[in-house]
Amino acid sequence: MKRKFVIASIPLLLGVLCLAIYAMIGSSVDSDGTLHEPFFLIPIGYLFFFSGIIAMLYTGITSTMKKIRQR
Numbered sequence: 001m002k003r004k005f006v007i008a009s010i011p012l013l014l015g016v017l018c019l020a021i022y023a024m025i026g027s028s029v030d031s032d033g034t035l036h037e038p039f040f041l042i043p044i045g046y047l048f049f050f051s052g053i054i055a056m057l058y059t060g061i062t063s064t065m066k067k068i069r070q071r
Contacts, residue, residue, distance in 0.1 A: 008059040012052025018045030 018041045027037030 002063075004059050004063070005056070008055040009052060011048045011055060015045045015047070015049030015052055018042075018048060 022038055022041040022045065025038050025041075027035060029035055
């Protein structure tokens, strides 16, 4: 696998990792009704996930365009 695809897939893996960590940590409610949850991991996870998808699409399209031009 080329290095550019590995670099483009890092945000995708980070997004999945953030969502998995959120699921593992979970949430809890104190006796006074205060909710404790790592809510910040959800938008960060989605941001990484979708930016990774866009990076992979861009890398794939540009590499196929270069292959087509070389023929």
